[in-house]
Amino acid sequence: MEQFILINKNSKAQTWGIDLMIAAIIFSMGIIALFVYLQNYPGEAPENINALVYDGNIIADNLLSEGTPKDWNSSNVVIMGILSDNKINETKIERFYNISILNYEFTKTLFNTRFDYFFFLTDNISLSDGETRGIGKVGTDPASISAKNLVKITRFVSYKNKPQTFYLYIWEP
């Protein structure tokens, strides 16, 4: 009876020990799954996304202002705003286009961003010698931007006497 009882006690301990091991394995798998998920989650670099959003908003705010000085040109521009009286000023937007074509990196310096950007409106942008879909990194097709992280900023603005949507794509090259 005592022996039986002894054997019985050993069996009980082994059961709990195996259970503990299985529990530890299951929990470890859960922790590993969490780790792997976090590693592979799209927001793997939230600081980059935040930086893109931050820079994108700054660029949008800059563009949707009158700029500094108010009647800026390529030689004295401090802030490249394209509005006058809350409407897109066609002279300013053309100046912005010309600067971006001639020296895109300079515009990034003005916007104080290391990211690439491209902005466009509902309508094509009219220029004195034609029109363009948008302004920013040369050769950008907004429908097929290949980037690791990309943020789209949407604003509204008055252009050609109608409300238009202002899109700014900013991405990590």
Place this chain on the structure above:
Amino acid sequence: MGAIKNKKGIFFSTDALIATIIILLTIIIVYPTIKSYNHHSEISEDIFKVLSTLKIGEVNNSYAKNLVSTEKITDLNKSVLEQIGEFYNENITLAKELAQSVLADLDTKDNIGIWFGYSLIAAKNSTPYENLKNIEVETQVISGIENQTGGNFTGYSARAFLSKSFSVSYFYFGGYVGDGNLSANITYYGEIKNVNLEITINDDFDLYINNNFSGHYAKSVSEFSPQVYNISSYINRFYNGSNIIEFKGNGLYIAGGYIKITHETSTQTESSKKYFFPGINGVVNIYDGFYIPGKLENMSVFLHYKSNYTMFLNIGNTTVFNGSSSSETRQTIPSSTLSSLLNYNFLSNKTIPIRLGLENVSYVSNITQPVDVFSVADLSGSMADACGGGSWICCLFSGGCTTQAKCSGCGGVWQPKISSLKEANNAFVDSILNNTGNKVGLVTYRNTGVYASGCLNLTNNASVLKTKINTWSASGNTPICAGIINATKRLERDSSQNRLKAMVVMSDGEANVLCSEIGTGNAKNDAINAACLAKNSSNITVYAVGFGSDTDTATLQAIANCGGGKYYYSNITDIINIYNQIAQDVIEASYNEQTISVTGNISTILYPDSYILFDSSGQETNYGLITTYEQPFTDSSSGNFSIPSDSKVIETNVISYSGPRWTSTVSANNQYAYKLSDYGSNFIRLGDPYSINIPNNLIITGANNINLTTGLSPTNLSSGSSYNKIIYTLIKNISAYSPISDSADGCIWNIEFEDSSNITIRIPLTYSGTSECKYNSAEKEYDENDAIQTAVYNLFILLDTEPDGKIDFKFSEQDLQISSSTITGIPYIKSTEVQVRRWY
């Protein structure tokens, strides 16, 4: 028992399994929820900006256009937001449809809606508002809109406008007005408020205003740097109407400048059609110009003068007057005469240079280019003194009509051609050598080429030249080409680059000897080509003189044309005058600049009531508030100015301090507005306007660029003065309104004008309170709830074109008109709140 033990054995596993499930749920549900952080968006504020900025009359929206065309919308100046608000009060269905239509233009995945008060007017959303988890609200208050639950109130509205303001009139002096005591006839209407004098003047002077001594002033620093003279303390000496301003001193000349008078006037303007000559008591010498707006229909000139010397007036490059009178004379040149001399179409819409000066006086340039000139004389047989007509039998029996007496005795006319030529050349030598540094040479041609015995190299020895001239005799053919080539070679050899080179080619017949150096195979063409070569290769100006009835005018004319000179025809009696005229031309062409001094005691008078009167059509009469701006050049050759979109240009003038040079070209936005070379290349015979008008069709709304050059000739151009200015006058119809407001009392305004002067005035004049308002560069302060204050403030915004807090139009209390009205029974509340909400 065993079953119980087994259950105990999976306790930890179950626990771990539950923990893992919790972790996975956290991963799958909570984490993404946490990470779907939605950044604050500016689009609500953007919608307000867009709808508050776009005017309902200009918005590119088919629904809005339809409402305009059906006159459901009548005030096109309302913003879209205001219009929606008005409909919200009157017809909420229209408000909703208009708002929905405008929102439809926006492409966004955000949920957005517009609320007026508690009513949703329009929305664009994919998630129902009821399901929102977060919401952002942007609020704006608009006035003049009654919420639908409220009643009617009493409000006030005001309008402010200027009934008249101070106008600025400019009275320009010419590019060069001299020499002597000078005067200007200045006519303006209204009470004078200010006067400014800005001129370049060569010497100290006394100023007289309507015969009253008004101060002694120092000369300006240089001919390119105008001096501003403060004569405001003599303002009470000006009269409403015609005024005579006199500058008295020693041989004064003004090389550009103006008198600017600020005076009260009505808001209507009419373009002037009379150009007044400045008065001159001394040596009349004017280089100026005047502008003909529109199509020139008629023009007449009235000259009031006294001059023993022949006075000439050139309009453009055409001499329209030559005359002298030792007594005071009034001379009118009617339009019938002028229209036969001038091309009115060419002169229309242009600034025309005018030159008024004296002929046949010895002008000496301050900076004269020395002259080397050859007289190239035809000594062919036909040049011999001969008897024309008469009985040949008589001549035969009298031993030949070889003298004037024998010729006359036989009934002939004595033609002393070579004698006259000698006399003319002697006079020519005297005229040219009258100016120190000049030289004259002689080349003669006859038979088959140059007649060496009649030639002489360049010299300034008049007696040697005259001795040689007196040895000339006539014989043989007419080799004109040989004479031109020989003179060219001598000038190339003996003259130098800094000296003016010219020749005077005289002939009485046709060229009939070929020239191997040219080789056209035709004697006449050889002569013409030789002249072209002299001009083009050696910069020698070739003048031509046809002498007598057998002259080959066509060939000599072509020689002068290609040689850059002039052609003159002469008979025997006036050959001396012709050579003197050419000598004058040669010397004048050697003037470097307009500034001259005069030898001899010359006293001529041009009275300041002399004028050019003209009628032109195609001009508009302008009504509205007129402002004149002065914009200095950015450098010595260009300037910029801008035309606001709400203004119309009445007049633009470029003033040019060209000093002793000519304003050669003025262009606006890369198109010529003025080009002196259109009137000729010898600038000394042309006028020099100080004020050049830019036709309105060359001016654009927005930025304009002006370029200017000065010069001594069409090929000698340089920049002008950095003191040049653009003076332009704009007109706009200005009045401002207030929204419906609580009160309409007014206040005491402190206002700063563009010239930094300040005034403190009660607006309206009947205001008796103590409220203070400010509009100056330091601060702007008024009560938005007061209709009059708001209307006046809005007016000031319009009058502050810069905008720098300084009002560009000077006005007085009496000028500012206020109309206010009490409005009852209108929908009006103070605080209808509009919200744009974004939810997600």
